[in-house]
Amino acid sequence: MSLSWNTLLLPLLLFTCVGGLTVPAVPTLRQDGRIVGGVQVSIKDYPYQISLQRSFHMCGGSLIGVGWALTAAHCVESASVESLKVRVGATRKEKDGLIVNIRRIHRHPDYNSRTIDYDYALLELAPYNSTDVTQAFAQLPEQNEDLPDGTLVTITGWGNTQNAEESSDVLRAVTVPTVNQTQCTLAYEHFGNITDRMLCAGLTEGGKDACQGDSGGPLAVNGKLWGVVSWGFGCAKPKYPGVYSKVSAVRNWIVSISGI
Numbered sequence: 563m564s565l566s567w568n569t570l571l572l573p574l575l576l577f578t579c580v581g582g583l584t585v586p587a588v589p590t591l592r593q594d595g596r597i598v599g600g601v602q603v604s605i606k607d608y609p610y611q612i613s614l615q616r617s618f619h620m621c622g623g624s625l626i627g628v629g630w631a632l633t634a635a636h637c638v639e640s641a642s643v644e645s646l647k648v649r650v651g652a653t654r655k656e657k658d659g660l661i662v663n664i665r666r667i668h669r670h671p672d673y674n675s676r677t678i679d680y681d682y683a684l685l686e687l688a689p690y691n692s693t694d695v696t697q698a699f700a701q702l703p704e705q706n707e708d709l710p711d712g713t714l715v716t717i718t719g720w721g722n723t724q725n726a727e728e729s730s731d732v733l734r735a736v737t738v739p740t741v742n743q744t745q746c747t748l749a750y751e752h753f754g755n756i757t758d759r760m761l762c763a764g765l766t767e768g769g770k771d772a773c774q775g776d777s778g779g780p781l782a783v784n785g786k787l788w789g790v791v792s793w794g795f796g797c798a799k800p801k802y803p804g805v806y807s808k809v810s811a812v813r814n815w816i817v818s819i820s821g822i
Contacts, residue, residue, distance in 0.1 A: 600717075600736030605653040608718045609698035610785070611733060613649040614685075614778060616641065618656070622719040622779025623685065624700045624787050625650065627822035628692075631685040632700075633778030634790050634807065635673040638683050643667055648687060651695025653733050655720040660695045663688035668819050670812060679757050681792045681807040683778075684819050700780060700787035702822070705813035709788050711742045715763050716783070717791065717804070719776030738763050741803040749802055753795065759811045761789050764803030781806045 605611060612631050614621040623633035631648060638646065643664045652659025668684040709715070718735045746762035747755075756762065763781060781789030789806030809816075816822060 600734040602730075602732045603653075603718065603735045605651055605659070605696050605733060608716075608733065608735065608780070608782075609651070609696050610700040610782075610787070611718050611780060613652065613655045613659075613720065614638075615647050615649055615655075615661075616645050619649075619720055621777045622791065623648065624780040624782075624790075625697055626702060626787065626816070627699050627820060629687045629689070630820045630822055631687060632787070632790060632809070632816070633683050633685060634681045634792055635669045635683040636675065636678065636681055636792075637778040638667050638669065638685075639675060641667070648685065650690075651697045654731050655733070656731060660690060662690045670815060677754060677757070678793050678805075679755075680759055680812070682790060682809075682812055682815075684816065686820075698785075700782060701785055702787055702813060702816065703810040705810060707810040707813075709740055709761065709783070709810075711740055713740045713783060714738070715740055715781050715788060717763070717776070717779065717781050719779040719791065738765055738804075746803055746805070750795070750805070756805065759808055760792070761806050761808045762803040763789070763806060764794075766801060 610625045612623040612625060613619045614623050614633055614637055621633055621637035623631045626632050643666060646664050648662045648664060649659050650662055664685050665688050666686040668686065670680040670682040672680040674680060714737050716735050716737045718733060720730050720733060741762040741764060743756060750756055776791045779791045780787050781791065787809050789808060792805050792807045794804040795802040
């Protein structure tokens with residue numbers, strides 16, 4: 563998840579000064595992602611996956627119910643509904659599927675662009691003919707439901723296929739284990755807080771992760787949406803798991819906005 567044009571550079575700004583102490587800036591702190599170490603898949607395998615686009619693919623997201631998708635708040639921080647579209651039902655991010663308008667963007671009211679906490683946004687979609695596309699809705703966990711440490715989770719999206727500015731036109735997936743919260747906090751102790759709204763996943767040895775272009779996309783287990791791709795250090799770096807916004811932490815907010 564290295565920095566890209568739509569990255570807000572907030573991790574970089576945030577982590578250059580922590581607790582009044584100057585810390586060397588790390589240029590590869592990411593606030594969005596692309597799959598590293600994954601395999602090509604079909605939208606039929608992950609029919610809840612969407613592409614959030616501003617003339618071109620910029621972030622991922624997940625369909626959670628009729629007329630609603632969940633993505634990351636930092637993906638839409640400076641965007642208007644007129645400038646964004648959603649592509650649903652597509653294996654390729656620039657073709658196939660259906661382009662859908664967005665009626666309204668609901669960022670979480672507690673979203674903090676400095677700490678990247680509460681990195682959630684609900685997209686209220688304009689009506690469209692769902693019979694024309696391959697789609698299904700991701701299941702959602704209950705409020706404060708936990709995912710056990712070491713659970714294998716799947717992250718999907720488009721973008722970098724390796725740690726370089728290279729992108730994939732075809733949807734990709736990677737499977738990694740969740741990481742203990744304490745372990746993740748220690749890994750990022752010089753960069754900022756791992757809050758109760760965050761969960762971590764990745765391999766200790768690195769090699770598999772999300773990277774640029776997958777921000778806002780799903781971290782799921784058997785179609786159940788547990789996380790939203792948010793931020794991290796580099797792409798698939800050893801000892802630095804990816805950081806995801808925990809869906810169960812804001813389940814009540816999702817219901818209050820969408821009714822889902």
